[in-house]
Amino acid sequence: MDGGRDFDAVVFGATGFTGQRVLKELVSQGNGRYAAAGRSRDKLRKVAESCGGAGVEIIIADTEDSDTLLQMAQTARLVLNCVGPYRYWGQPVVAACVDAGTDYLDVCGEPEFMELMEYRFHDKAKKNGCFVVSAAGFDSIPADLGVLYTMQQFQAPAVPSSVTSFLSFQIGDAGMCGHFPTWESAVGGFGSAKDFRQLRKSISADPNALRPPKPVGPRPKRIPPGQWDSYGQGHVLPFPGSDASVVRRTQARLQAQHKPTVHYSAYFTVPTRFIFLLFAFFGKLLETLAQFSWGRTLLLRFPRVFSYGLFSRDGPTERQMAQTRFEMRFIGHGYAQGTPSSPIAEPDQHVQVSVKGPEPGYIATPIIMVQTALTLQQERERCQAAMSQGGVYTTGALFGETTLIQRLSKAGVLFEVTKRTNGHGREA
Numbered sequence: 001m002d003g004g005r006d007f008d009a010v011v012f013g014a015t016g017f018t019g020q021r022v023l024k025e026l027v028s029q030g031n032g033r034y035a036a037a038g039r040s041r042d043k044l045r046k047v048a049e050s051c052g053g054a055g056v057e058i059i060i061a062d063t064e065d066s067d068t069l070l071q072m073a074q075t076a077r078l079v080l081n082c083v084g085p086y087r088y089w090g091q092p093v094v095a096a097c098v099d100a101g102t103d104y105l106d107v108c109g110e111p112e113f114m115e116l117m118e119y120r121f122h123d124k125a126k127k128n129g130c131f132v133v134s135a136a137g138f139d140s141i142p143a144d145l146g147v148l149y150t151m152q153q154f155q156a157p158a159v160p161s162s163v164t165s166f167l168s169f170q171i172g173d174a175g176m177c178g179h180f181p182t183w184e185s186a187v188g189g190f191g192s193a194k195d196f197r198q199l200r201k202s203i204s205a206d207p208n209a210l211r212p213p214k215p216v217g218p219r220p221k222r223i224p225p226g227q228w229d230s231y232g233q234g235h236v237l238p239f240p241g242s243d244a245s246v247v248r249r250t251q252a253r254l255q256a257q258h259k260p261t262v263h264y265s266a267y268f269t270v271p272t273r274f275i276f277l278l279f280a281f282f283g284k285l286l287e288t289l290a291q292f293s294w295g296r297t298l299l300l301r302f303p304r305v306f307s308y309g310l311f312s313r314d315g316p317t318e319r320q321m322a323q324t325r326f327e328m329r330f331i332g333h334g335y336a337q338g339t340p341s342s343p344i345a346e347p348d349q350h351v352q353v354s355v356k357g358p359e360p361g362y363i364a365t366p367i368i369m370v371q372t373a374l375t376l377q378q379e380r381e382r383c384q385a386a387m388s389q390g391g392v393y394t395t396g397a398l399f400g401e402t403t404l405i406q407r408l409s410k411a412g413v414l415f416e417v418t419k420r421t422n423g424h425g426r427e428a
Contacts, residue, residue: 005102008032009373010059010076012083012093015043017179017315018107018362019082024051025366026080029411030374037061037072037079063089066096073100078373081106085185086113086134087192094121094132101128105373107365109139110185111245112196118249118392119203126391131383135246136372136395137365142328142413143243143266144250144396145405146355149415150332151262153351160262160334161217161347166232167239167268169360172323178361179315183303186240190290210252213261217335218344223267226276231331231352234269235276240283241266250396253387262332282308321363327356329418336422350421357413367411375404 009026013019014036023036028051036044037059048056061072063083073079073096081093086108097104098121108114114134125132135141143165151160169176189196203209223229223236243266251261270276285306289295303311316324333347340347357364372395376383379402386401387393395404405415 005077006033006075007035007057007077008377009078009080010035010037010072011080012037012061012072013081014038015040015047016082017181018365020047020051021362021366022080022082022107022369023047023056025370026373027051027056029370032377033057035059035076063092066092069093069096070099073097073102076102078103078105078377080369080373084108084110084181085188086110087185087188091117091120098125098128098130098132101130103130103376104132105136105369105376106134107137107139107369108134109137109182109242110189111242112189112192112199114242115196115203115245115249116199119199119206122392126388129390131376131387131390131398132392133372133376133395133398135242136369138326138360138368139241140243140246141368141372141395141404141408142326142355142357144246144394145399145408146328146330146353146415147247147262147264148250148396148400149355149405150330150351150353151260153332153353153417153420154260154334154349157338158334158336158349159216159260159338160332161215161340162220162263162265162334163330163332164220164265165239165243165267166229166234166236166329167266168232168234168270168327168329170325170327172320174317174320174323176310176324177314177316177320178307178311180303180311180313182361183307183311184300186286187290187296187299190287191296193291210249210256213248213251213255215251215261215263216339216343217263217333217347219263220265220333222265225280226273229267229269232267232269232329234271235273236267236269237276237279237283239266239268246394247396250394250400253394253397278308282306316359316362321359324359325356326358326360326364327354329354348422351417352419353415354418355413355415364413367413368408371407371411372399372404375399375402375407379403 011023014023035057061068154160330353332351336349
């Protein structure tokens, strides 16, 4: 990638709910040359002034004008794309960055978009020497790097076999709320499930595609929805986000490098049976209505109604964000003496890990995205050593050998081992 650019990083979508916070975090944590990009010069100027970045420049760029996107990409070493839903607005930005040989990060939580970008742009990004990395926010760095961190606790000759994650939220009396674009992404994702399945069939038919990982040992049994889990400390539901897709793509990269891989399962937990039933009902309602155009229209017109107040066009209040925290608990199982004696042998070593931080969507995500950006720019040689000169990668594949976990822990997203044990049984 050409280092002689006008800006070290450009935040595209800097006037949006997330983009504003990313720009402020970047200016406060970095010391480079930065620019705010978007459609409205007046709004961009206000945002640049509000973050105290006297040296923040303004770039006019629009997802519907490919020339402006290419011009933006050509001025920067890195573009931080905060314009979603990415299924609608992301590909032109990725294409411009790849054409310009410019590194790209986003905070996408849409598996279909991420897997499609890898399918379409990996070879060209590799040729042009740039890195394209999605899910560089709460989706899905706590999960992806949390799994890697758990795996790293199994020191040779021990090998990991499986990692399971349990996501939970601590919410204050003001409640919790997500912003409309996240809801819009979820509606689009459920609505295009058939297209996603077809994309995966096309990818699997490609002889050059990564193969699914084959970890040692048996896959842990699925936890039935609604069951209380003592380690997850709540009633369990399968996590519907991008974590499983991202982690499995990272594991496929590890397998291609002849490194240990793990089975992975992602859950989130709620504290009461009543809340579980609410999530189950409204989740099924979302999944069903999203299959029809009239249903998607209803879902998008009345987000607060169909999400039971969890999403709105206004997004969370400052008080809601201040009172909310997240924790992701991981439990890893492995074999103390390496490869097990038989394929069905039960693991005999266990590790528990916690990743926790502030409100995930709009406080933790800017922290995570900015620390990822700084790591990419300051430790680029390590990234290149891990994944050649460029390409489309997951955060775990690209940053597994960097100091990103340590940087995040110092910035307020803490990774820590909570318990280790040897012996049979799930409880550590």
